[in-house]
Amino acid sequence: MNREQAKEILTLYRPGTADAEDPSFSEARRLCGQDPELNRWFEQHCARYLALRARFKQVAIPAGFKEQILAERKIHTTPAWRRPAVLLTAVAMVAVIAGSVILWQRPREDLGFSGYINRMTGIARRGYAMELETKDPAQVRAYLTRSQAPSDYVLPHALEQSTLAGCAVKDWQGAKVSMICFYSGKPLPPGETTDLWFFVIDHSSVQGAPSSSLPAVTAMDRATAASWTVGNKTYVLVAEGDEQFLRKYL
Amino acid sequence: MASGEDFESIVAQYYEPLYQFAFSLTRTEADACDLTQQTFYVWATKGHQLRDKTKVKTWLFTTLHRGFLESRRRQTRFPHYELSEVPLELPEMPSLLVNELDSRQVLQALSQVDEVYQAPVALFYLEDCSYKDVAEILDVPIGTVKSRMARGIAQLQKILISGTKRTPTNK
Numbered sequence: 486m487n488r489e490q491a492k493e494i495l496t497l498y499r500p501g502t503a504d505a506e507d508p509s510f511s512e513a514r515r516l517c518g519q520d521p522e523l524n525r526w527f528e529q530h531c532a533r534y535l536a537l538r539a540r541f542k543q544v545a546i547p548a549g550f551k552e553q554i555l556a557e558r559k560i561h562t563t564p565a566w567r568r569p570a571v572l573l574t575a576v577a578m579v580a581v582i583a584g585s586v587i588l589w590q591r592p593r594e595d596l597g598f599s600g601y602i603n604r605m606t607g608i609a610r611r612g613y614a615m616e617l618e619t620k621d622p623a624q625v626r627a628y629l630t631r632s633q634a635p636s637d638y639v640l641p642h643a644l645e646q647s648t649l650a651g652c653a654v655k656d657w658q659g660a661k662v663s664m665i666c667f668y669s670g671k672p673l674p675p676g677e678t679t680d681l682w683f684f685v686i687d688h689s690s691v692q693g694a695p696s697s698s699l700p701a702v703t704a705m706d707r708a709t710a711a712s713w714t715v716g717n718k719t720y721v722l723v724a725e726g727d728e729q730f731l732r733k734y735l
Numbered sequence: 736m737a738s739g740e741d742f743e744s745i746v747a748q749y750y751e752p753l754y755q756f757a758f759s760l761t762r763t764e765a766d767a768c769d770l771t772q773q774t775f776y777v778w779a780t781k782g783h784q785l786r787d788k789t790k791v792k793t794w795l796f797t798t799l800h801r802g803f804l805e806s807r808r809r810q811t812r813f814p815h816y817e818l819s820e821v822p823l824e825l826p827e828m829p830s831l832l833v834n835e836l837d838s839r840q841v842l843q844a845l846s847q848v849d850e851v852y853q854a855p856v857a858l859f860y861l862e863d864c865s866y867k868d869v870a871e872i873l874d875v876p877i878g879t880v881k882s883r884m885a886r887g888i889a890q891l892q893k894i895l896i897s898g899t900k901r902t903p904t905n906k
Contacts, residue, residue: 496885502863533892534860536833541860543838544755547764554746554775617834624834632837 488523491516499538500531532618539614545656598693599703601657601686602712602721606705608655608664609682609723615666618651625652625665634661635685638718644734650679660690669724669734680725681734685718694719700735702728711735742779749795750775752862756796759857760803762846770806774799793864796872800854807850836895844894852887859884 491513498504498514517524595603617628622645629636634654647667655662667681688694695701700711700722709731712721724731753774757767777798785794845853858869869884870877 493885496888497859497866497881499859499863503865507865533833537841537891538860540833540836540838540841541759541857542755544758544842546751546754547768550754550768550771551746551750553768554750554772555743628834631835 486512486516488516488520491520491523492526495527495530498527498530498534500534535615535618539616539653542614543616543654548658596658596692598691598695598712601691601694602703602710603705604657605655605662605664605682605684605721606708606710606723610708610725613653613655613664615651616653620649622649625649628652629654629663632661634663635687635718636663638663638665638683638685638720639715640665640683641722641735644681644683644722647681647734655684657686657690660686662686667734669730671726673725682723684721684723688714688717688719691719702731704728742775742782745778745782745791745795746775749792753795753799755861756854756857757799757803759842759845759861760800760854762842766806770799770802773802777802793868793871796858796862796864796868797874800872801874803854832895841891841895844891847894848887848890852883852890855880855883856887856891859888 494510494513495517498510504510514527517527616632617625619625626636629652632654644667647669650666650668652666653664655664663685665683665685666679667683668679669681671680673680686694688696695712695714698713698715700713703710703712704727705723708723708725709728710721710723711731712719714720722731722734724734750771754767754771757770758764761767761770774795778795782791782794785791845856848856854873855869858864858872862869864872866877866880870880873880873883875883
């Protein structure tokens, strides 16, 4: 196999997926270890892939879409062929009403500040696509400005000293949330690169956001979050660890 | 018919990736919502026929893609041509350029890629499905999946580099 053949094969390699174990990529990947130019090309390919993947994953899901799908299903649960048309109409109407009532009674996502903290902690903990990977704070601010997300934030001094990993833009009820990711330096499980996540949103975009500039700490499952407001920005810092660990970065 | 509990858990697990795939194909929120809802409707009525529950994801993506093709067929027929006839040139796109782009620009570029490549490219970037599963979703042989992906990626990157509008080719 020569360099060009290897490139052709590796064009379809998706880093961070099961392709790493796919034997059809093995030989070409082995060749990267022997050919520095091919290896450079391959690293660029992986970086391009991850960046483009993040753009594809940025597509926002319409608010309430899941509930809409579930409600629609309730309308369709009566098989048409078993009912006369009039009865079907009546059943469909009942289903619509029942669906609406069930939807109304269903525990909805908490749209208040605790719901916001839960959602952001979930994003940090369950995995997310880093849209920009960089250690340069200026690049992060420039990216967030371009994405029309909050970029005039003030980092706690201790957090500013941590290793910056990159950023992403998230959504809360139609408002942009800046997510800036850091690494504390402590050993992490394989595949994880960050353990501190700083979220910024305009204060007016979250119902019940705190007005105090003193951080309030909330313990979550295997994570801890602190929240505070300065000026028109509300901050949440999520840390993979306990309160003692989190407080080192406030 | 799928039980209520099963249905809710399947919706919770897959509605986001299905919507994102649908949006990358249709580029409009309304059409993407319709396609995704239609897919779950089919699942609610026929999902119980699927014996191998590990295939739910592939089944849903296949159904969505078929729904998309069906709606496209109603609008226009687009020609199929052998991909081996099309030369593959992968441009060198700097990673920094990608960092300058946003989601809207990337999807706009995807819309300019030849239609036959759009779904494979979207699956390449959005999903971690094996190539065998992608072949099942698109209902084409695995070799065709790979060549469509490779050529689609090359076109997408060329379009992103040039930043100029391009008309899909009909051969």
